[in-house]
Amino acid sequence: IDSFPNPPPPASWIQFLHTKQKWIQELIGGVFFDDITQVIAKIQTSPELIAVSDGSAKFNTMSFGWVLGDPQGTTIAKGYGAAHGRPSSLRSEATGMLAITTFLCMIQQFTNYSFKPLKTNFYADNLSLIKRLATRQTFNLPYTNMSLQPEFDLTEHIHHLIHSHHI
Numbered sequence: 001i002d003s004f005p006n007p008p009p010p011a012s013w014i015q016f017l018h019t020k021q022k023w024i025q026e027l028i029g030g031v032f033f034d035d036i037t038q039v040i041a042k043i044q045t046s047p048e049l050i051a052v053s054d055g056s057a058k059f060n061t062m063s064f065g066w067v068l069g070d071p072q073g074t075t076i077a078k079g080y081g082a083a084h085g086r087p088s089s090l091r092s093e094a095t096g097m098l099a100i101t102t103f104l105c106m107i108q109q110f111t112n113y114s115f116k117p118l119k120t121n122f123y124a125d126n127l128s129l130i131k132r133l134a135t136r137q138t139f140n141l142p143y144t145n146m147s148l149q150p151e152f153d154l155t156e157h158i159h160h161l162i163h164s165h166h167i
Contacts, residue, residue: 009154016110026081028103033077035102040111046070055083055092062087064096065151077089093126094154101158105165117166
């Protein structure tokens with residue numbers, strides 16, 4: 001049986017991003033950094049990363065923003081975007097954390113997982129989000145009653161990406 005050759009790797013971050021699902025493109029489309037090679041170099045050489053996210057829900061609209069940096073205070077990348085769904089502070093905050101987590105996962109995919117697991121400290125100012133993610137780390141599979149909580153889709157996806165991509 002003839003096999004199809006693998007497509008060539010994307011030549012740029014933009015080309016790579018265009019190969020991803022639409023929701024990923026929208027979630028991390030508002031990312032800013034100087035040069036993708038500098039981002040990768042900073043991530044590879046930093047002993048740990050600091051990921052700060054925030055969100056806002058006002059007048060039936062939601063938005064989020066995030067910053068990725070190192071312990072010395074150097075900004076590696078930052079992003080922003082619109083959050084979708086039922087307007088709530090928790091949903092907008094969780095969307096921001098999902099965006100920064102997705103960005104880290106996409107960087108790993110873009111580099112073909114060429115660097116070690118990422119020691120990352122996540123920060124947010126939403127206590128419900130922090131408690132949910134901290135509690136979720138204590139067991140392998142989610143309990144049924146957790147799936148009934150608002151924004152379970154986002155918090156579970158964040159948890160899954162962190163563990164599946166060794167962040």
